[in-house]
Amino acid sequence: MLSQYLFILLFTAMALVVPVMAIMMGHLLGPRHPDPVKNAVYESGMETIGDTWVQFRAQYYLIALIFVVFDVEAVFLFPIALAYKDVNALGAGAAIFFILLLLVGLLYDWRKGALEWQ
Amino acid sequence: MNALGLLLPELILLVGALLVFLLDVAYDTDRESGASYGLVSGLFLVVAFLAAFFQMSLEPQQAFMMDIDAFAAFIKMTVFAGMALVALAGGRYMNRRTYNQGEFWTFFLIVSLAMSILAGANNLVLIYITIELLSITSYMLAAFFRDELRSAEAGMKYFLYGSVASAVMLYGLSFIYGAVGSLDLREVAGFFVQPDLTEELRVAMIPATLLALAGFAFKASLAPFYQWAPDTYEGSPTPVTTYLSTASKAAAFAVMARFFVVGLSALDVEWVPILAGLSILTMTMGNLAALRQNNVKRLLAYSSVAHAGYILMGLVAVAANAASGMDGLNGVLLYLFAYLFTNVGAFVSLMAVEETTGSVEMEAFQGLIHRAPWLAGMFTLFLLSLAGIPATGGFLGKFFVFGAAVQHQYYWLVAIALVNAGIAAFYYLRIIRTMYFGSQEDAGSRLELPLGMQATLLICTLATLWIGLYPPQVLDWVNTASQQILTAVLF
Amino acid sequence: MPTLPVPTFTQVVFVLIAAFTVISGLGVVVARNLFHSALLLAATFFGVAGLYVMLEAEFLAVTQILIYVGAVATLITFAIMLTRGAMHGETNPLNRQWGKAALFAFLFLVGLLGYLGGIPWPAPFQAIQADEGLIARLGEQLVTRYMVSLEVMGLLLMVALVGAILLARDDKP
Numbered sequence: 169m170l171s172q173y174l175f176i177l178l179f180t181a182m183a184l185v186v187p188v189m190a191i192m193m194g195h196l197l198g199p200r201h202p203d204p205v206k207n208a209v210y211e212s213g214m215e216t217i218g219d220t221w222v223q224f225r226a227q228y229y230l231i232a233l234i235f236v237v238f239d240v241e242a243v244f245l246f247p248i249a250l251a252y253k254d255v256n257a258l259g260a261g262a263a264i265f266f267i268l269l270l271l272v273g274l275l276y277d278w279r280k281g282a283l284e285w286q
Numbered sequence: 287m288n289a290l291g292l293l294l295p296e297l298i299l300l301v302g303a304l305l306v307f308l309l310d311v312a313y314d315t316d317r318e319s320g321a322s323y324g325l326v327s328g329l330f331l332v333v334a335f336l337a338a339f340f341q342m343s344l345e346p347q348q349a350f351m352m353d354i355d356a357f358a359a360f361i362k363m364t365v366f367a368g369m370a371l372v373a374l375a376g377g378r379y380m381n382r383r384t385y386n387q388g389e390f391w392t393f394f395l396i397v398s399l400a401m402s403i404l405a406g407a408n409n410l411v412l413i414y415i416t417i418e419l420l421s422i423t424s425y426m427l428a429a430f431f432r433d434e435l436r437s438a439e440a441g442m443k444y445f446l447y448g449s450v451a452s453a454v455m456l457y458g459l460s461f462i463y464g465a466v467g468s469l470d471l472r473e474v475a476g477f478f479v480q481p482d483l484t485e486e487l488r489v490a491m492i493p494a495t496l497l498a499l500a501g502f503a504f505k506a507s508l509a510p511f512y513q514w515a516p517d518t519y520e521g522s523p524t525p526v527t528t529y530l531s532t533a534s535k536a537a538a539f540a541v542m543a544r545f546f547v548v549g550l551s552a553l554d555v556e557w558v559p560i561l562a563g564l565s566i567l568t569m570t571m572g573n574l575a576a577l578r579q580n581n582v583k584r585l586l587a588y589s590s591v592a593h594a595g596y597i598l599m600g601l602v603a604v605a606a607n608a609a610s611g612m613d614g615l616n617g618v619l620l621y622l623f624a625y626l627f628t629n630v631g632a633f634v635s636l637m638a639v640e641e642t643t644g645s646v647e648m649e650a651f652q653g654l655i656h657r658a659p660w661l662a663g664m665f666t667l668f669l670l671s672l673a674g675i676p677a678t679g680g681f682l683g684k685f686f687v688f689g690a691a692v693q694h695q696y697y698w699l700v701a702i703a704l705v706n707a708g709i710a711a712f713y714y715l716r717i718i719r720t721m722y723f724g725s726q727e728d729a730g731s732r733l734e735l736p737l738g739m740q741a742t743l744l745i746c747t748l749a750t751l752w753i754g755l756y757p758p759q760v761l762d763w764v765n766t767a768s769q770q771i772l773t774a775v776l777f
Numbered sequence: 778m779p780t781l782p783v784p785t786f787t788q789v790v791f792v793l794i795a796a797f798t799v800i801s802g803l804g805v806v807v808a809r810n811l812f813h814s815a816l817l818l819a820a821t822f823f824g825v826a827g828l829y830v831m832l833e834a835e836f837l838a839v840t841q842i843l844i845y846v847g848a849v850a851t852l853i854t855f856a857i858m859l860t861r862g863a864m865h866g867e868t869n870p871l872n873r874q875w876g877k878a879a880l881f882a883f884l885f886l887v888g889l890l891g892y893l894g895g896i897p898w899p900a901p902f903q904a905i906q907a908d909e910g911l912i913a914r915l916g917e918q919l920v921t922r923y924m925v926s927l928e929v930m931g932l933l934l935m936v937a938l939v940g941a942i943l944l945a946r947d948d949k950p
Contacts, residue, residue, distance in 0.1 A: 173830060225859075226859060226945075228855050228859070229852075229855045229856065229859055229945065230941065230942065230945055230946065232848070232851055232852045232855050233852065233937075233941040233942075233945065234938060234941070235848060235851075236844070236848040236849065236852055237934050237937050237938050237941075239843060239844050239847060239848040240844060240848075240934060241931075241934060242843070243840045243843060243844060244919065244927065244930065246836075246912070246916075247836070247912045247913065247915040247916030247919060248916040248919055248920055249916065250912050250913035250916050251913040251914070251915075251916030251917040251919075251920070252916075254913070254917055255916075255917060255920050255921070256921075258290075258920075258921075258924075259917070259920035259921050259924070260920070262920045262924045262927060262928065263920050263927075265928060265931070266927055266928060266930070266931040269928070269931035269932060269934070269935045270931060270934055270935060270938070272304070272307065272308065272311065272935065273934065273935040273938035273939060274938065275311050276307070276310075276311050276938065276939055276942070277938060277939075277942050279311050280942055280946070282942045282946060293925070296925075300928075300932075307939075350922070350924055350925040351922065351923070351925060351926070352925065386943060389939055389940075389943055392939070393936065393939075393940075396932060396936060399932070400929070403925065403929065409926075411923065411926055412923075412925060412926045412929070415926050415929045415930055415933065416929050418933060419929050419932055419933045419936070422933060422936060422937065422940070423936050423940075425940075426936070426940040426943065426944060429944060432943075432944050441944075464898055465896075465898065465899065467899065484897055486895070486896055486897055487896060487897060487899070490892070490895075490896040493892055
């Protein structure tokens with residue numbers, strides 16, 4: 169039962185091991201001549217000013233909210249799409265109406281300018 | 287396609303909601319179109335009411351996990367009547383205070399649609415999703431004046447309580463599904479009447495029922511899940527408060543009735559004491575808190591909590607074959623119907639005073655009789671009906687609910703309810719005294735009411751008197767409705 | 778000396794995933810920085826998806842990752858990054874109630890274990906055969922028996938789309 173997920177497990181293990189190996193190799197094999205300029209955060213750039221934690225714009229949040237809604241919609245559409253050849257006209261109509269409802273919602277957001285970047 | 291025809295009231299409201307929404311999307315927001323949206327919404331509600339009225343006379347049947355029976359149809363009639371009255375009275379109030387009129391009326395119709403589905407839903411998934419639709423739309427309506435602190439607070443509190451309550455409810459429903467293996471209420475009922483049902487499983491359903499009850503109790507503002515109610519009722523736009531305390535409550539009781547009486551009928555030994563306890567707690571807490579209020583909107587909010595406690599008595603005292611015609615369930619329906627007109631009337635009276643004086647404190651009602659004799663008179667009638675004075679609709683509702691409890695020999699429950707009714711009469715009479723005996727100097731100028739409010743007040747007055755003085759027609763409806771549920775129950 | 782039962786491969790995997798889920802869930806509560814809590818919450822969602830896979834509910838697992846890890850965790854992260862001052866120092870400190878809260882959570886756990894363990898849950902009525910038709914059957918049910926539920930769901934999402942913009946937009950119309 170779990171054997172079909174063995175590939176995912178192997179893939180995960182490889183994805184972890186290879187980068188760690190690469191960094192370790194560089195650490196072990198590479199020559200080391202430290203000096204202050206080389207140890208700076210940006211070796212050939214400017215030091216950063218202020219905090220690196222900047223406040224996000226509220227607009228991102230609105231976009232994320234809209235994204236969540238369509239994410240949920242997508243989840244419902246997968247099984248319906250798989251069953252599409254077996255459903256009757258009423259069922260197909262229901263699926264289409266479901267999509268239309270969200271489309272109208274999107275139209276509203278567009279119309280009210282929620283999709284425009286201010 | 288025949289099955290779709292059975293969903294006629296819902297389809298009407300769906301079309302109405304989408305129509306208003308598309309009109310709002312198509313035309314610009316700044317246009318003053320709120321009045322026409324309100325008119326369209328009212329028309330669709332009236333047509334849906336007629337469709338529900340037609341469904342009263344249908345044979346009980348099912349379509350898409352919804353029961354189409356007289357019980358559902360009666361609840362739908364109650365809900366649609368309430369929503370139409372709120373639209374008539376509160377439309378102007380909302381349209382004057384918000385720019386988002388299209389959104390308001392769309393949400394308003396979607397809320398009506400959700401309550402209509404709830405009236406008939408007999409599947410746990412449908413019940414859960416529809417409660418979510420009703421709740422989430424209501425959160426937004428409560429917070430509709432988002433730039434006003436009170437309204438935002440109302441929506442926020444409602445949302446926080448509501449999301450926790452619905453999560454807890456879902457957890458409880460999942461246990462029931464785990465035990466039964468079905469989400470259909472009739473199959474749940476069939477499972478629990480099995481003779482070889484183990485005692486452990488029976489007992490195990492008590493926590494599950496309690497968890498599920500949390501969600502229903504939240505919607506019906508029963509103790510101990512009522513704390514959101516006063517703040518939300520006070521802060522929300524008054525039309526929203528009106529429907530939250532009447533129509534929304536009716537839908538919640540419809541779901542509870544179906545869940546307990548149909549789904550868990552075989553477990554009544556377990557849930558009847560729980561509901562009886564909640565009933566006592568709710569009416570006592572609501573009345574004691576209402577006693578101390580000086581803000582009339584808040585007072586009515588607490589009184590609405592207390593009324594939920596009385597209504598719950600009817601569910602406690604449900605009996606399949608009652609000798610005197612009081613089977614508990616018809617008491618619930620009658621109470622909800624009478625309470626709807628009375629409470630809508632009371633809130634519209636409040637809205638009228640709020641519109642003209644800008645305040646809902648007790649002082650604003652001083653000497654109302656001199657400023658608006660008709661309004662004061664009608665408000666008095668609504669308060670008397672809320673107190674349960676004979677010849678009003680409120681009396682008949684209380685009579686049937688109390689009568690059913692007496693029949694079951696729950697004398698202690700009736701005794702506590704009577705004491706509570708006495709306490710309630712005290713604070714209702716306090717408002718009446720303020721209106722009549724307030725000094726004339728503070729009275730100020732006469733109140734001019736908009737036509738919509740006048741019409742609503744008149745309809746509510748007539749309905750309250752009609753139910754109180756000449757109830758045969760209403761009794762016929764509620765008896766048909768309750769009998770259709772109870773004859774199908776596997777007691 | 779009784780011999781210890783040798784755990785099967787499945788059991789080992791389960792314990793690993795469950796431990797991952799519980800530890801990251803605990804981390805959400807005890808992390809002092811709210812942002813770390815959010816990241817750990819995403820990890821918890823991942824762990825739950827793993828448990829769904831163990832239960833052979835692959836569709837649920839994919840849904841969990843798509844919605845909870847992909848969308849909800851992102852939303853929570855955004856919400857925290859939007860909040861001024863929520864990123865610095867101890868933004869998620871213990872308050873005076875933590876002792877009581879921990880006690881209640883523990884009692885709830887004990888009660889729940891007793892409840893769930895002590896009940897003779899009936900066996901499922903019919904075994905579900907795990908083939909590809911399962912999700913298609915779910916889809917078919919969605920547009921036939923559960924049609925009204927699906928449309929209510931659609932309305933709910935539409936209301937959410939409208940309401941989110943209505944309440945969260947920062948400019949006045």
